[in-house]
Amino acid sequence: MNPVLRVTRLSKSFGGLSALREISLEARPGQIVGIIGPNGAGKTTLFNCLAGLYHPTRGEIQFQGRAILPQVSEAKAEHIQQCARIFMVLGLIWLPLFWSFFLPDAPFKLELMLLGLFILAIRFLLVQGLMRFQIWAWSLMFVFLLSDLCFSIRWLTPPFSPVHLVGTHVPLGYFSWPWGLVAGPFSIYLMIQLWVRQGRQLYGFRLSPDAICRLGMARTFQNIRLFFNLSVLDNVKIGHHIQMRAGVPGALLKTRAQREEETLTEKEALEWLRFVGLEERAFDPAGALAYGEQRRLEIARALASRPKLLLLDEPAAGMNARESSRLIQLVLKIREKGIAVLIIEHDMRVMMNLADHIYVLDYGRLIAEGTPDDIRSNSKVIEAYLGGGAAHAEA
Amino acid sequence: MGFRLSGQNHRRLFLGLVLLAILLPWLPLGASTNYILRILTTAVLYMILALGLNIVPGFTGLLDLGYVGFYGIGAYTSGLLAIHFDLSLWLILPLAALNGALWGILLGAPTLRLTGDYFAIVTFGFSELVVLVIRNELWLTRGPMGLPGISPPSIFGHLLTRDWEFFYLILLLLLVVLVVVTRLQDSRIGRAWFAIRENEIAAQCCGVNLIRYKVTAFAISASIGAMGGAFYAKWFKFIHPDMFKFWESILILCLIVFGGMGSIAGTMLGALILIPLSEVLRAVLPQGLFSARYLIYGLVLVLMMRWRPEGLIPFERAQARKARVAKERLKI
Numbered sequence: 206m207n208p209v210l211r212v213t214r215l216s217k218s219f220g221g222l223s224a225l226r227e228i229s230l231e232a233r234p235g236q237i238v239g240i241i242g243p244n245g246a247g248k249t250t251l252f253n254c255l256a257g258l259y260h261p262t263r264g265e266i267q268f269q270g271r272a273i274l275p276q277v278s279e280a281k282a283e284h285i286q287q288c289a290r291i292f293m294v295l296g297l298i299w300l301p302l303f304w305s306f307f308l309p310d311a312p313f314k315l316e317l318m319l320l321g322l323f324i325l326a327i328r329f330l331l332v333q334g335l336m337r338f339q340i341w342a343w344s345l346m347f348v349f350l351l352s353d354l355c356f357s358i359r360w361l362t363p364p365f366s367p368v369h370l371v372g373t374h375v376p377l378g379y380f381s382w383p384w385g386l387v388a389g390p391f392s393i394y395l396m397i398q399l400w401v402r403q404g405r406q407l408y409g410f411r412l413s414p415d416a417i418c419r420l421g422m423a424r425t426f427q428n429i430r431l432f433f434n435l436s437v438l439d440n441v442k443i444g445h446h447i448q449m450r451a452g453v454p455g456a457l458l459k460t461r462a463q464r465e466e467e468t469l470t471e472k473e474a475l476e477w478l479r480f481v482g483l484e485e486r487a488f489d490p491a492g493a494l495a496y497g498e499q500r501r502l503e504i505a506r507a508l509a510s511r512p513k514l515l516l517l518d519e520p521a522a523g524m525n526a527r528e529s530s531r532l533i534q535l536v537l538k539i540r541e542k543g544i545a546v547l548i549i550e551h552d553m554r555v556m557m558n559l560a561d562h563i564y565v566l567d568y569g570r571l572i573a574e575g576t577p578d579d580i581r582s583n584s585k586v587i588e589a590y591l592g593g594g595a596a597h598a599e600a
Numbered sequence: 601m602g603f604r605l606s607g608q609n610h611r612r613l614f615l616g617l618v619l620l621a622i623l624l625p626w627l628p629l630g631a632s633t634n635y636i637l638r639i640l641t642t643a644v645l646y647m648i649l650a651l652g653l654n655i656v657p658g659f660t661g662l663l664d665l666g667y668v669g670f671y672g673i674g675a676y677t678s679g680l681l682a683i684h685f686d687l688s689l690w691l692i693l694p695l696a697a698l699n700g701a702l703w704g705i706l707l708g709a710p711t712l713r714l715t716g717d718y719f720a721i722v723t724f725g726f727s728e729l730v731v732l733v734i735r736n737e738l739w740l741t742r743g744p745m746g747l748p749g750i751s752p753p754s755i756f757g758h759l760l761t762r763d764w765e766f767f768y769l770i771l772l773l774l775l776v777v778l779v780v781v782t783r784l785q786d787s788r789i790g791r792a793w794f795a796i797r798e799n800e801i802a803a804q805c806c807g808v809n810l811i812r813y814k815v816t817a818f819a820i821s822a823s824i825g826a827m828g829g830a831f832y833a834k835w836f837k838f839i840h841p842d843m844f845k846f847w848e849s850i851l852i853l854c855l856i857v858f859g860g861m862g863s864i865a866g867t868m869l870g871a872l873i874l875i876p877l878s879e880v881l882r883a884v885l886p887q888g889l890f891s892a893r894y895l896i897y898g899l900v901l902v903l904m905m906r907w908r909p910e911g912l913i914p915f916e917r918a919q920a921r922k923a924r925v926a927k928e929r930l931k932i
Binding site: 256258380413414418419423424427428430431432433434435436438439442443444446447451453454456457459460463466467470471487489490506510551555 | 780783784787788789790791792794795798799800801803804805806807808809810815901913918919920922923924926927931
């Protein structure tokens with residue numbers, strides 16, 4: 206079976222501190238993959254990178270065969286940079302060219318010249334940004350596109366067209382108006398490129414966490430992040446958000462489709478609550494639940510988005526033995542649905558019972574992987590957990 | 601508020617209030633009827649504004665200090681359309697709402713990426729900007745001379761001039777806004793807003809597109825504010841830049857905080873208590889002290905924060921009531 210998640214040589218550094226170094230791992234549908242490691246090993250950082258909350262420094266994440274991180278293809282990048290260079294050169298030669306060609310009689314004005322140079326400087330920055338695939342450059346370009354189009358229309362219509370213009374009266378910034386004739390089509394071309402299939406990714410856009418969730422990855426949090434003032438049922442309904450379609454008009458008019466969707470959502474949310482054993486608490490505020498119940502509610506909320514991959518960040522933290530064995534049953538039930546589960550856990554009993562495959566992190570590096578039995582006897586792992594001396598003592 | 605109301609009592613209370621509102625102009629209150637009606641019209645207008653503002657800080661959890669900007673935009677849209685094109689109110693209201701939404705989107709789309717206080721500062725700047733533009737663009741708004749001579753609204757050729765007519769008109773408007781707000785609140789969009797308020801990161805990881813829903817909230821809130829402004833211009837028949845000062849924003853925010861952030865009933869109750877309070881103070885306070893009424897507002901708010909920081913009808917209680925209703929519905 207194809208892996209639902211494949212991480213290749215993923216690195217993340219915060220300033221000089223590298224939290225993750227060259228991590229590679231895989232998860233297949235219906236597999237429970239465990240990630241263990243001492244505190245500060247980078248487990249939660251890894252989850253945040255997967256969920257799109259952090260932006261990895263290097264590496265690749267393939268989710269259901271699709272790259273989540275921006276992959277700028279060399280050929281496309283070269284093409285864009287070529288275009289950007291032409292854009293820049295044209296901008297530089299345009300000013301003197303235009304001045305001498307269209308306004309030979311106009312007196313030279315310093316402020317006009319300075320304004321022109323200023324606009325050119327901004328455009329120069331813009332091109333630099335485009336070449337480095339900066340997102341702000343795309344939005345700035347959109348602004349320029351609009352102004353270019355407006356100005357080029359004014360430039361072509363009577364009172365200001367070069368034919369009608371009286372040589373000595375030049376409006377401020379006049380020379381930059383026809384710039385739109387050059388820049389407009391170029392910008393339009395780039396914008397179209399941007400919106401073609403997967404163009405966003407091609408040009409360096411990262412997927413936001415909500416887009417990743419829509420692809421089918423759901424997660425829970427180490428420090429519980431529920432919507433505490435809402436009812437338990439509403440929490441799960443929000444988890445179901447991406448399965449719904451209704452927009453503002455639908456909600457305002459209460460269309461038939463919207464009402465049906467609401468009843469369906471309610472039914473499904475109750476089903477998920479039953480799945481995690483919380484249906485009796487459905488109408489209580491989420492903040493009133495006990496700690497273990499809150500953890501299970503987080504799982505229900507994550508499941509309601511019908512994920513292909515579920516990330517559980519220390520689901521058994523703070524649970525007693527009975528609760529954690531109940532959690533084990535729950536995770537096994539989730540696996541039966543064919544969902545891949547990636548689980549971070551400190552409770553070794555839970556981990557050894559659950560995981561099909563375990564990865565061990567230490568100081569951001571992958572130090573071991575294998576079945577629970579392999580891990581148990583791995584000397585590197587024992588060293589990481591108990592310190593160097595212990596491993597030697599045991600050996 | 602020591603007593604608890606069951607679902608049915610709530611409904612009865614609500615119906616009673618509606619009936620009272622409808623009958624009010626015909627109650628024998630003597631010569632002061634018009635005075636009372638005018639105060640209540642103001643109160644209902646502020647209820648609408650508070651309901652509109654409530655969407656942003658109450659539902660979505662973003663502090664918005666520039667709400668009066670949209671109110672002003674709506675009022676001037678309405679005034680200018682009425683004076684130059686002589687449009688009827690029924691055209692002006694949606695146009696003003698659209699204009700408000702447009703400016704809400706224009707302001708919100710770039711700035712809603714900011715968090716917390718920074719966003720509040722930007723909205724504050726926006727409302728000041730609106731007033732400055734209104735004050736200085738003489739060719740459009742006549743600036744400090746104000747905009748007099750706005751024609752009163754008409755229904756089927758009948759000009760609305762009496763106080764009870766305006767009272768019914770604003771009640772109708774309130775009803776529309778109420779339907780809009782409650783329906784949004786109970787829908788997928790409302791839940792997404794609540795999620796953003798409760799925990800932005802968790803909302804994002806549940807697939808809620810933050811920017812889109814924040815901009816939606818901002819636009820809808822702005823359009824309700826603009827609608828309020830449009831009514832105000834048509835009612836008062838004269839508008840002036842000084843009517844849309846920063847303090848109005850704070851006042852509307854006070855109504856929400858007083859009534860209960862995020863709860864619709866609380867917001868309305870807050871407006872219904874605090875706005876007429878100003879008139880009561882006018883009667884009670886000596887002439888020279890009347891301008892000190894904001895002081896008393898402040899005092900009320902301070903006491904409120906001390907004894908009941910979550911407002912008259914807290915959001916949690918409104919949610920709990922909704923949950924009880926849902927429970928009864930699903931059990932049967």
